[in-house]
Amino acid sequence: MVILIIAIGGFYAIPNLFGEDHAVQVVATRGAEVSASTLSTVNEVLKSKGIAVKRSELENGQLLVRLNNGEEQLVAKEIISDALGDKYTVALNLAPATPKWLEAMGGSPMKLGLDLRGGVHFLMEVDMGEALRKMSEAKVADFRTDLRAEKIRYAGIRNGAKGIEIKFRDAETLAKAENFLKSRSNDMVFVDKTVGDDYVLVANPSEAYLKQVKEEALQQNITTLRNRVNELGVAEPVVQRQGAERIIVELPGVQDTARAKEILSATASIEFHMVDQKADVQAAMSGRVPAGSELYQRRSGGPVVLKKAVMLTGDHIQGAQPSFDEYSRPQVSINLDAKGGSIFSNVTKDNIGNPMATLFIEYKDTGEKNADGSVKMKKIEEVISVATIQARLGRNFVITGLEHAEAQNLALLLRAGALIAPVYIVEERTIGPSLGAENIQNGMQAMIWGMAVVLIFMLVYYRGFGLIANLALTANLVMVVGVMSMIPGAVLTLPGIAGMVLTVGMAVDGNVLIYERIREELRNGRSVQQAIHEGYGNAFSTIADANITTFMTALILFAVGTGAVKGFAVTLMIGIATSMFTSIVGTRSIVNAIWGGKRVKKLSI
Amino acid sequence: MLQILNVKGTVNFLRHALPISIFSAVLVLGSIVTLATKGINWGLDFTGGTVVELEFSKPADLNAIRTNLSTEAVGGAVVQNFGSSRDVLIRLPVKDDFKSEDQVNDVMDAVTKLDSSVVQKRVEFVGPQVGKELAEQGGLAVLVALICILIYVSFRFEWRLALGSVAALAHDIIVTLGVFSLLQLEFDLTVLAGLLTVVGYSLNDTIVVFDRIRENFLKLRKSTPEEVVNISITQTMSRTIITTGTTLVVVVALFLKGGTMIHGFATALLMGIFVGTFSSIYVASFLAIKLGINREHMMPVEVEKEGADQDALMP
Numbered sequence: 001m002v003i004l005i006i007a008i009g010g011f012y013a014i015p016n017l018f019g020e021d022h023a024v025q026v027v028a029t030r031g032a033e034v035s036a037s038t039l040s041t042v043n044e045v046l047k048s049k050g051i052a053v054k055r056s057e058l059e060n061g062q063l064l065v066r067l068n069n070g071e072e073q074l075v076a077k078e079i080i081s082d083a084l085g086d087k088y089t090v091a092l093n094l095a096p097a098t099p100k101w102l103e104a105m106g107g108s109p110m111k112l113g114l115d116l117r118g119g120v121h122f123l124m125e126v127d128m129g130e131a132l133r134k135m136s137e138a139k140v141a142d143f144r145t146d147l148r149a150e151k152i153r154y155a156g157i158r159n160g161a162k163g164i165e166i167k168f169r170d171a172e173t174l175a176k177a178e179n180f181l182k183s184r185s186n187d188m189v190f191v192d193k194t195v196g197d198d199y200v201l202v203a204n205p206s207e208a209y210l211k212q213v214k215e216e217a218l219q220q221n222i223t224t225l226r227n228r229v230n231e232l233g234v235a236e237p238v239v240q241r242q243g244a245e246r247i248i249v250e251l252p253g254v255q256d257t258a259r260a261k262e263i264l265s266a267t268a269s270i271e272f273h274m275v276d277q278k279a280d281v282q283a284a285m286s287g288r289v290p291a292g293s294e295l296y297q298r299r300s301g302g303p304v305v306l307k308k309a310v311m312l313t314g315d316h317i318q319g320a321q322p323s324f325d326e327y328s329r330p331q332v333s334i335n336l337d338a339k340g341g342s343i344f345s346n347v348t349k350d351n352i353g354n355p356m357a358t359l360f361i362e363y364k365d366t367g368e369k370n371a372d373g374s375v376k377m378k379k380i381e382e383v384i385s386v387a388t389i390q391a392r393l394g395r396n397f398v399i400t401g402l403e404h405a406e407a408q409n410l411a412l413l414l415r416a417g418a419l420i421a422p423v424y425i426v427e428e429r430t431i432g433p434s435l436g437a438e439n440i441q442n443g444m445q446a447m448i449w450g451m452a453v454v455l456i457f458m459l460v461y462y463r464g465f466g467l468i469a470n471l472a473l474t475a476n477l478v479m480v481v482g483v484m485s486m487i488p489g490a491v492l493t494l495p496g497i498a499g500m501v502l503t504v505g506m507a508v509d510g511n512v513l514i515y516e517r518i519r520e521e522l523r524n525g526r527s528v529q530q531a532i533h534e535g536y537g538n539a540f541s542t543i544a545d546a547n548i549t550t551f552m553t554a555l556i557l558f559a560v561g562t563g564a565v566k567g568f569a570v571t572l573m574i575g576i577a578t579s580m581f582t583s584i585v586g587t588r589s590i591v592n593a594i595w596g597g598k599r600v601k602k603l604s605i
Numbered sequence: 606m607l608q609i610l611n612v613k614g615t616v617n618f619l620r621h622a623l624p625i626s627i628f629s630a631v632l633v634l635g636s637i638v639t640l641a642t643k644g645i646n647w648g649l650d651f652t653g654g655t656v657v658e659l660e661f662s663k664p665a666d667l668n669a670i671r672t673n674l675s676t677e678a679v680g681g682a683v684v685q686n687f688g689s690s691r692d693v694l695i696r697l698p699v700k701d702d703f704k705s706e707d708q709v710n711d712v713m714d715a716v717t718k719l720d721s722s723v724v725q726k727r728v729e730f731v732g733p734q735v736g737k738e739l740a741e742q743g744g745l746a747v748l749v750a751l752i753c754i755l756i757y758v759s760f761r762f763e764w765r766l767a768l769g770s771v772a773a774l775a776h777d778i779i780v781t782l783g784v785f786s787l788l789q790l791e792f793d794l795t796v797l798a799g800l801l802t803v804v805g806y807s808l809n810d811t812i813v814v815f816d817r818i819r820e821n822f823l824k825l826r827k828s829t830p831e832e833v834v835n836i837s838i839t840q841t842m843s844r845t846i847i848t849t850g851t852t853l854v855v856v857v858a859l860f861l862k863g864g865t866m867i868h869g870f871a872t873a874l875l876m877g878i879f880v881g882t883f884s885s886i887y888v889a890s891f892l893a894i895k896l897g898i899n900r901e902h903m904m905p906v907e908v909e910k911e912g913a914d915q916d917a918l919m920p
Contacts, residue, residue, distance in 0.1 A: 442864030
């Protein structure tokens, strides 16, 4: 049993011995797809340029090409990037060089934290004040149209200090309005704040609605940031929420923070244009575009000529959800703000039956820099959908004629186009790659020195039993590494290495307790077998108590700490668990195997 | 057989308890005084601000760097060596009118004039709000840890012992903080991690002693509480020395070889282990005696201990 558990730990620790391959990773963006043909294209291009490919594989829609060294990696990135064009993102990566058979059994090396591999860590905060302001502005517009439609006369609506204040001329209308509005918007709470002749109804969002608005703002920002990070072409990025208002973005290997920041805060937008039906697409493609129109490419492929005049910009879009019409065909329902609604209704009135196009505009980093050092951005414009206007459109309308997946994507893009609430960076940590390598080296040095001294001491002081303790200690370290590799979320950081080193020093405590107890029992004149039994038995509860309390502090540290400190807490917890196992159960089984059931006169302790 | 301690009979540890307690009290008071007057040199994690770590191609002239950092954005910058003479750490306070990136750009402009091949090794920026929250959470973590321990030890042992062990832990934390304050060492998140580890470690020691005290109360029926405590401390002394020794060895290895980024962590551990070992012998046990611990207090727990079937866990 013991051997089996240690063997499993050891097995999963093996991948850490293989190091990493220099690799290039290819991810598809903008509707493209990484397929087997992409794989063979890449392999052929590299072969023709004389670059040896160690191994290339297609996995989870990503292409990973392993190369022999760092220089060839850089050259290969350029070649692949040129060959595939801008529908793909090509990134440098360090891929674990775990052999295939080991990988197939779930073996993978420990993930290294940013402080060990270098990279950028951002903590971004969503400006919830802005999100709430937008929400209440929308509500003001809603109330206005609703009351007007219901022919309830009001004296004024405004966003006041207490909430949305609606003024009326008399109590009767107020009561009528209150009843009506309550039935229409159950996400708001209405309070009658009439003082004297001032008939005021105050509306405030309910707790649940407030929470929902914040949640949506956060989720939408995460989606947007994730899309942008993917565009960055970083291997294994992390975009994750932290608490109610914050988002963590981690970009391993990225050194140029300025560039990363610009892209994360870059804007994408949406514009609606009418399709120029009179224009000849063929003529436009050869350069003869009618005045007032422009040639664009569809995302799905193929050219289309649009009128230059912008009907509406994406700033007016407040929400976009994929849904189904009564024939269960996919569509995207869009709702605009009040101003957008009135503009849109005016324009569409005259264009019923004509096709309208949705243009997606995005600024993408070119990787080059301007003379003044700022990042050169490339404007990318694509037509994401063309649909026929069926009727005069107001604030709420739908875009039809889409595939299910397309509807999903369009809704996402429309939402992602304009951020509900801006984000700003509240924490940033950049670690250079040289510092990362230095940190690993320092950590290993400390580990080797500490471990060596402890091993020598135990051997000299406890001799035979010392050797057993040393075996347990080594097995413990292997198991910590193994468990760290097995848990998908565990990340090794510099404090994590410190935690491992510390575990080495503290793990011997279990053995010291047991051995001292055995010595004591021997001194008190017990037989060898009895002494061993008593030693293990009496020391057990002490070791358990001591370890449980240490484990508790580690758990608290895990709950409070961020990034690197969390890494420390994790290794400490794993170390405590494995050391209890190896120092009590592990050594006991060795001791039993050697001395068990025999008549022994003297112990090597 | 090689032995560090070969004590015949029992050492009367508690004979020195009173003067040592006074010494402890003085240490704690002194620490509180330095904490009150000098305060703690809070690190970036708690104050917010920006830190830039640079590596120069030759030993850096700190004064030249200071004079070059002349723009308004980087006013009040603290420049110091970090690890070696070529490594420099520049701390920039939070300024409302300037963004962190502007500050970093100004720093890079200034230092590249001095050394064109300077390398930017690390940049960290923490917003003041985040820093404040971390400080609050950190303080809360220490408190929660102490309360959890108090509950656990009361449950496993007895409230007098629990109070003794928590007093010992509070003592360790205050004295370690006092040393950080006195020497004005930087207190960042890793130091907090170190401090909590010290809590765990010191408790480890205390529990080993307490466990033996409990056992001996039941075994030595005729001894006074003082005698029992003395015997227990003597019996666990060699274990305490060995474990403290091995832990110190690895911590010293971390301190010397672990690099600058975990220096604070190693320092906190180094001091904490010294103070912790000493406090678990004197502060914890002495307080338990003063609170009137005796044999009857240990009885009910024994039943539970018997219940924990130890052999079942052995293969």
